[in-house]
Amino acid sequence: MLKESILRYKEKGFKLTPQRIAIFEYLDGNTSHPSAEDIYKGVKEKYPTISFATVYNTIQALRDKGEVLELMIDSKRRHYDPNVSPHHHTICMKCNKIGDMFFDFAEKVVLRDEHLSGFEVLSSQINFYGTCGDCL
Amino acid sequence: MLKESILRYKEKGFKLTPQRIAIFEYLDGNTSHPSAEDIYKGVKEKYPTISFATVYNTIQALRDKGEVLELMIDSKRRHYDPNVSPHHHTICMKCNKIGDMFFDFAEKVVLRDEHLSGFEVLSSQINFYGTCGDCL
DNA sequence: TTGGCTGCAAAATATTTGCAGAACA
């Protein structure tokens, strides 16, 4: 991970411990939509003494600062996405892989009042369920 | 709940116990997107000896037969929707209320290959986050 | 009659919390 990226976290107010840097590195550019356990296991390889509490604490700090999104995709456990730019997800019902779909919903669709009935939309997440290319 | 509705469940292969009928009645036309605990509490009023295991068992049976959908909305607990016709949801970030939005995504938007990259979409769920009319 | 359902309790899983010691700033 580049020093500039690390410094960006520092500027955002993160206290930079080695554990946190290991988590930042694990998440940087990661498109696998990991769960807390995935992050724990992945970071444990490089930093064997890390604890679950630290993973959860760091995820929480990242969420608070808008550096990570919690995905509403898997009812069994939470998954996280370090890509916070607006996009959506595909979920393969065969292999359970979560993929990214870059598609600007707001650009394509204008919601009309009849749909909204007074609700003010700030953001949206779309889950597309189906079969991925590998499984087809 | 109408007798015909009850009979429909019977035809679908449900063994009709009083507990199950109480759950069917609780869910029938329910637009509150209840959690398992909500269902448990609601049914307990009319059927005080019901257990959590029965609620979970019945939800599972309903899901298997396509009579109830599990919503990917709340990372803390699962919510269920007895309305299985295609629709989406609004989540108020102030009061946490889950609302329905009837909007045919497939009708409005044609996903192009560039977005799909080999993924075959079978269904979709959209979560709209924002503020509901009551909270505005 | 019997296979499936219920209720109880225990287990499993995921996440949160309390706290003493460590370490970043």
Add this chain to the structure above:
DNA sequence: TGTTCTGCAAATATTTTGCAGCCAA
């Protein structure tokens, strides 16, 4: 140095499971 973070363990919350007895078909 002081505040924040870490790691451990215990607590909490949700969902699942095992099993003996019950009951709808």
